[in-house]
Amino acid sequence: MASNTPRVVAVVGGTGNLGSSVARSLHDNAQFHVRVLSRDPMTEKANALAKDGIEVVKCDNWNAEDLQRAFSGCWGVYINIDSDDPNFKQRIGPPELEMGKIVIDSAVKAGVKHAVHASLPAASKLTNGKVSLLAFDDKAAISEYMLEPGRFETASVVSAGWFLENAFDPKYTAAFGGFATTPDAEGYLTYRVPAMGNDPESVPWLAVAEDYGDFVHGVFLNPSKWHCKYIHGVSESASFSDLTAKFQQGKFAIFSLV
Known part of the structure; x- marks a missing residue:
């Protein structure tokens, strides 16, 4: 060729x-x-x-x-x-x-x-x-x-890895507490996930x-x-709390275990 x-x-x-x-x-x-x-x-x-x-x-x-x-x-x-x-x-x-x-x-x-x-x-x-x-x-x-x-x-x-874009997909936001599009009753964008079993957790975000x-x-x-x-x-490995902390720089967001 x-x-x-x-x-x-x-x-x-x-x-x-x-x-x-x-x-x-x-x-x-x-x-x-x-x-x-x-x-x-x-x-x-x-x-x-x-x-x-x-x-x-x-x-x-x-x-x-x-x-x-x-x-x-x-x-x-x-x-x-x-x-x-x-x-x-x-x-x-x-x-x-x-x-x-x-x-x-x-x-x-x-x-x-x-x-x-x-x-x-x-x-x-x-x-x-x-x-x-x-x-x-x-x-x-x-x-x-x-x-x-x-x-x-x-x-x-x-x-x-875990799609970062999922945070703006209605199917996923509904399953994980509303983050990153739908505020909860207190006005926060809350990311609710079950404990993953690895502490501290590290999520492979993409x-x-x-x-x-x-x-x-x-x-x-x-x-x-x-x-x-x-x-x-x-793209980056970070915990759920790390992700919400970074997002919080622009909007109110919190991480919550369920």
Whole structure:
């Protein structure tokens, strides 16, 4: 490949929080040409990427022929599958693991050399079978499948810490006391969480939009260095009380164990 020819990197899940961060980070580097795969290229998120000059192609992740066409000419692939898909969460039809295998097999057949997967640790293994979280276990199994010898020239895993953006997601603010958008009865933005069991607790926070894509970008700049490595994407490690203290510099906020 000529040095001035951009390396094409396909981004599976490129309209999501993690994928769009990856797509935008790589797009800022002339060494790469980003190709985002989307079930519907006409969505608002897909259109926003396209308006910024990022290629968006229609692709069904269950369809191997679709995937192989989308992967044609690609040097690398970033894979993140949406575990919040209702079919996965309600166990309707094939599991996330099956989709992951289809995506990986299609990339291999298309001649993709370098792969990165957004994964999670296997909850069932960490707890000796006491706790099984489907999304965690399936993502871990997908990573193991990707890392098997003979599939890719290099393969790496880049996991994500606790999204800082969750503090502004209504689903999460409702679950954690209202922080950081809904004041309590006394006018405070209160972050309520159960005791985690590690004292003092240290939470691996991640600014997804600002930082996650750069971690993956770094892997693609030197894939051989990161082959078969598990990388934890963390912007800063801090306690919940530290986070609320920093936020309090702009608004009244407190941390409360429940």
